[in-house]
Amino acid sequence: xxxxxxxxxxxxxxxxxxxxxxxxxxxxxxxxxxxxxxxxxxxxxxxxxxxxxxxxxxxxxxxxxxxxxxxxxxxxxxxxxxxxxxxxxxxxxxxxxxxxxxxxxxxxxxxxxxxxxxxxxxxxxxxxxxxxxxxxxxxxxxxxxxxxxxxxxxxxxxxxxxxxxxxxxxxxxxxxxxxxxxxxxxxxxxxxxxxxxxxxxxxxxxxxxxxxxxxxxxxxxxxxxxxxxxxxxxxxxxxxxxxxxxxxxxxxxxxxxxxxxxxxxxxxxxxxxxxxxxxxxxxxxxxxxxxxxxxxxxxxxxxxxxxxxxxxxxxxxxxxxxxxxxxxxxxxxxxxxxxxxxxxxxxxxxxxxxxxxxxxxxxxxxxxxxxxxxxxxxxxxxxxxxxxxxxxxxxxxxxxxxxxxxxxxxxxxxxxxxxxxxxxxxxxxxxxxxxxxxxxxxxxxxxxxxxxxxxxxxxxxxxxxxxxxxxxxxxxxxxxxxxxxxxxxxxxxxxxxxxxxxxxxxxxxxxxxxxxxxxxxxxxxxxxxxxxxxxxxxxxxxxxxxxxxxxxxxxxxxxxxxxxxxxxxxxxxxxxxxxxxxxxxxxxxxxxxxxxxxxxxxxxxxxxxxxxxxxxxxxxxxxxxxxxxxxxxxxxxxxxxxxxxxxxxxxxxxxxxxxxxxxxxxxxxxxxxxxxxxxxxxxxxxxxxxxxxxxxxxxxxxxxxxxxxxxxxxxx
Numbered sequence: 001x002x003x004x005x006x007x008x009x010x011x012x013x014x015x016x017x018x019x020x021x022x023x024x025x026x027x028x029x030x031x032x033x034x035x036x037x038x039x040x041x042x043x044x045x046x047x048x049x050x051x052x053x054x055x056x057x058x059x060x061x062x063x064x065x066x067x068x069x070x071x072x073x074x075x076x077x078x079x080x081x082x083x084x085x086x087x088x089x090x091x092x093x094x095x096x097x098x099x100x101x102x103x104x105x106x107x108x109x110x111x112x113x114x115x116x117x118x119x120x121x122x123x124x125x126x127x128x129x130x131x132x133x134x135x136x137x138x139x140x141x142x143x144x145x146x147x148x149x150x151x152x153x154x155x156x157x158x159x160x161x162x163x164x165x166x167x168x169x170x171x172x173x174x175x176x177x178x179x180x181x182x183x184x185x186x187x188x189x190x191x192x193x194x195x196x197x198x199x200x201x202x203x204x205x206x207x208x209x210x211x212x213x214x215x216x217x218x219x220x221x222x223x224x225x226x227x228x229x230x231x232x233x234x235x236x237x238x239x240x241x242x243x244x245x246x247x248x249x250x251x252x253x254x255x256x257x258x259x260x261x262x263x264x265x266x267x268x269x270x271x272x273x274x275x276x277x278x279x280x281x282x283x284x285x286x287x288x289x290x291x292x293x294x295x296x297x298x299x300x301x302x303x304x305x306x307x308x309x310x311x312x313x314x315x316x317x318x319x320x321x322x323x324x325x326x327x328x329x330x331x332x333x334x335x336x337x338x339x340x341x342x343x344x345x346x347x348x349x350x351x352x353x354x355x356x357x358x359x360x361x362x363x364x365x366x367x368x369x370x371x372x373x374x375x376x377x378x379x380x381x382x383x384x385x386x387x388x389x390x391x392x393x394x395x396x397x398x399x400x401x402x403x404x405x406x407x408x409x410x411x412x413x414x415x416x417x418x419x420x421x422x423x424x425x426x427x428x429x430x431x432x433x434x435x436x437x438x439x440x441x442x443x444x445x446x447x448x449x450x451x452x453x454x455x456x457x458x459x460x461x462x463x464x465x466x467x468x469x470x471x472x473x474x475x476x477x478x479x480x481x482x483x484x485x486x487x488x489x490x491x492x493x494x495x496x497x498x499x500x501x502x503x504x505x506x507x508x509x510x511x512x513x514x515x516x517x518x519x520x521x522x523x524x525x526x527x528x529x530x531x532x533x534x535x536x537x538x539x540x541x542x543x544x545x546x547x548x549x550x551x552x553x554x555x556x557x558x559x560x561x562x563x564x565x566x567x568x569x570x571x572x573x574x575x576x577x578x579x580x581x582x583x584x585x586x587x588x589x590x591x592x593x594x595x596x597x598x599x600x601x602x603x604x605x606x607x608x609x610x611x612x613x614x615x616x617x618x619x620x621x622x623x624x625x626x627x628x629x630x631x632x633x634x635x636x637x638x639x640x641x642x643x644x645x646x647x648x649x650x651x652x653x654x655x656x657x658x659x660x661x662x663x664x665x666x667x668x669x670x671x672x673x674x675x676x677x678x679x680x681x682x683x684x685x686x687x688x689x690x691x692x693x694x695x696x697x698x699x700x701x702x703x704x705x706x707x708x709x710x711x712x713x714x715x716x
Contacts, residue, residue: 020640024177090598090606091574095626099561099608102593105585108649110635110666111612117671118611120652121171121208121632122219123664124151128206130222137660140184142195146230150175151183151200152663153634155267155356155568156621157275158208158217159336166213170225172275172336173204173621173665174264176636181643182660194310203229203264203277203343205336214628216667227339231260231311234342235332239402240442241347244453247327250320251313258327258345259313265374266356266476266568266621271367271389272397274335278354279345280374282328288317294458298353299375300325326457331357331371333401346401348442349383350459355475356568359401360484361389362527367400370486372474373460376493379468380409380477381459384528386442406456407436408468411534413506420497420504420511422539422549430506430551431535434521437466438530472496472508472516476568480599482575486521487537489566492583507534510548515541515564515587518579518597537577537605538597540564542588553597553605561609563595564588567618572626575599578610580619580633592618594633611668614651614661616640621665629670636663 089096097113112118125135126149133144154176161168178200180193188196207223210216220226235258237247247255265280283299287308290301301316308315313324330345331354349357352373359369365388371381385404390396413432415425424430438446439462445455447462455462472493479486490513496504497511504511507519518538524531539551542562552560563579564587570578577597584592593612598604613619613635620634639649639661649661 020179020181024179024640090596090603090608091576091600093572093574093576093626095572095596095624095629095631097608097610100593100610100612102562102588102590102609103612105589105591106615107591108614108639108651109591109612110614110651112668113610115671116668118666118668119216120664120666121217122149122153122206123652124149124153124200124662126219127221128204128226128228132221137183138185140188140196141192142199145196145199146228146232148228149173149204149206150202150228151178152176152636153204153665154265154620154636155277156623156632156634156665157267157269157336158623158632159269159273159275161337167210169208169217170223170336171206171208171217171219171665172267172277172334173206173634174267174277175200175202175204176263176265176280177201179637179640182639182647185644190306191310194306197305198231198307198310201263202231202233202261203332203334205334205339214630214669216630216669217632225336225339227336229261229334229343233260235259235261236342236344237327237330237347238344239347239349239456240440241453241456244347244457246323246453246457247347249313249323249327252327255323261332261343261345262328264332265354268356268358268478270333270359270397271361272394272400273337274333274398276357276359276369277332277334278356278371279328279330279332280353280355282325282353285328286314286316286325288315291316291322294461295325297458297460297464298325298329326351329353331369331401333398335398347456348402348404348406348440350381350406350439350455351457352378352381352459355477357383358476358478360479360527364526364528365389366404366528367397368527369401370477370479370488372471372477372488374473374475374491376473376495377470378460378474379463380471380474380488381463382407382409382436403442405438405442406440406459407438407530408463408466410435410437410467411469411505411507415506417504417506417509420509422510422551424549424551425506428554429535430509430539431533432506434469434532434534436530436532437468439463439466469505469507472513475566478569478571480575480577481571483600484523484527485599486523486532487569487577488519488521489569489579490517490519491565491567492516492587507536509536509539512548515539515548515550516566516583518566518569518577537599538563538566538579538607540566540587545588551605552607553599555598555603555605555607560605560607561595562588562590563593563607563609564590565592568620568622570622570624572596572624574626578622578624579607580622582618582620585615591615594619594622594631614638614649616642616648617651617663631668632665633668634663634665638663 132147153173155174157172178197205227207220208217243255263281264277267277286300287303290296312318313321329351331349334343335341355372355374357369357371362368367385369383385400411434445452472490475489477488493513520537522533540563541550543557565581565583566579567582568580579595581592591612594610596608598606617638623632638651642648651661652664
């Protein structure tokens with residue numbers, strides 16, 4: 001019995017954004033009052049006292065395929081004045097393509113550039129182990145799903161296995177949330193339905209292989225590194241707050257061991273070869289009402305999933321588990337190369353609705369991680385490790401995030417805004433200065449009235465107390481491997497206008513910010529320093545819409561792809577920024593996509609759409625291997641507005657199917673590069689040879705492997 005969703009965002013979204021996604025993914029956050037009710041000033045209040053960036057720091061800086069999947073569609077370049085695609089690629093990247101045209105939000109298409117094709121690497125329900133139960137959506141069970149690839153794959157990381165010349169890798173994935181209305185028949189009992197929801201969450205690691213670099217990946221059933229992380233998996237709390245009273249429960253009086261992980265969103269690999277996963281909208285899983293000020297600050301207590309009827313941990317009214325929600329909202333570190341390792345939750349990095357964390361080794365050798373708190377009016381954070389990185393000492397480096405200092409950002413603009421619509425200031429840039437305000441030093445709290453444990457467990461309250469800058473939904477925060485500059489996606493925020501109390505400021509320059517923006521930060525004193533300069537790279541939207549202003553780093557707006565709601569970020573080998581989107585149907589009326597943005601030189605701000613996903617879906621976890629001509633993305637919640645028996649998407653099947661749409665990790669690659677291109681059905685190698693066959697489920701379409709399965713399940 002699928003849950004009865006309170007679709008509080010019905011009528012409040014614009015365009016084609018799904019109210020179902022709002023309910024399931026973030027618990028209708030935009031329908032509730034902002035959790036941040038602090039009196040922190042937006043920086044327009046103090047802009048008149050700010051020095052300009054140049055006065056303060058001088059010149060110093062930091063170092064298309066349609067749903068039937070029968071054929072490719074060549075899409076024309078948007079800017080006729082630019083050189084032909086086969087003669088030009090920004091910043092010298094070998095990944096050459098002509099930008100695709102945006103796709104209407106009602107189209108159930110996976111669109112890629114001419115000369116490219118796509119195929120799934122793995123889909124929801126695909127078996128991970130040799131004894132996994134074959135996927136059968138009409139008879140799904142929690143036990144079976146615990147051995148299969150989970151639902152709504154988000155963050156994706158592919159780490160090559162050393163010594164294999166790029167032919168073997170392990171892929172790590174987050175499974176953010178479920179949509180049981182699409183996943184099981186309505187006749188499914190309520191308890192069974194909830195158990196299936198719980199099993200759909202978690203993480204997966206899976207072995208990959210390919211014939212050579214530049215060719216598509218297939219996944220290996222029964223691979224030696226394959227692993228599924230569920231609510232039966234023990235996670236260890238580490239760092240200064242581990243064992244604190246605020247983390248103790250009746251089931252775990254030690255405050256050290258947590259069962260499972262919730263609503264994992266983005267992440268990034270570490271310099272020492274592990275992966276970091278962010279626990280994001282954990283609040284929506286706890287029911288019973290907010291019992292404490294801190295729970296209200298995080299929105300805990302209004303959960304709609306009824307998990308508390310199966311597991312008492314998820315009731316805030318249960319005295320023995322009043323601290324259970326404190327055990328989620330952390331950065332999780334996983335070693336995907338060791339299937340027997342215990343994943344860790346890092347308390348030193350603070351607790352909030354983590355989109356993810358991106359870690360760089362700073363100039364002084366310490367690890368520096370950048371993080372966003374994904375909710376309207378929340379903050380941008382930085383963590384600096386206490387100890388320094390030691391080249392080649394993986395065991396030492398894997399402890400770097402256990403101890404260190406936590407900071408939150410305050411931004412100051414250097415101009416007066418003309419209006420609240422995103423109009424450029426008189427100096428021609430949205431820019432200014434900023435400071436990292438220290439919350440902890442690894443040994444104690446630096447916030448008056450907070451112990452170290454309180455500052456780390458209730459980080460939002462500590463950040464409120466020091467006057468951090470309220471931002472427009474800070475999501476992914478990444479650093480350029482070429483320049484060291486920091487980029488943050490601010491997805492959107494319509495509440496500045498509606499709240500009537502928080503006007504705009506130069507770093508958040510639109511009152512009705514439906515389309516979001518991308519922020520560039522340049523550390524002034526090194527990665528571990530306390531000051532920075534900043535500017536806005538993109539103020540997103542559709543240049544053809546005359547109702548608001550857009551900005552593309554100074555590049556002519558009539559020569560760019562429209563883009564809305566930036567979410568996850570990535571970089572290619574020469575430092576171009578890649579932006580995936582979440583919510584473009586609500587912002588500009590087109591399906592979500594993946595975009596390349598030039599960062600340096602005369603073409604700074606040039607934005608090109610590379611792919612578009614089916615209706616109701618978003619693009620997550622981009623990985624760009626431009627030297628191989630390969631781009632990998634996670635396609636999440638296709639056909640979200642459908643229901644059992646009335647599905648809205650056929651993704652990722654090539655032929656019409658009555659089965660449910662399935663979130664999948666997808667690879668896009670060049671065509672015409674030899675005879676080893678697999679068929680465009682999701683394939684795997686079952687460990688018995690070099691086949692590319694898809695797992696059989698009794699619904700195959702014969703040996704051509706073009707449907708959701710084949711008859712043998714053994715490859716061909």
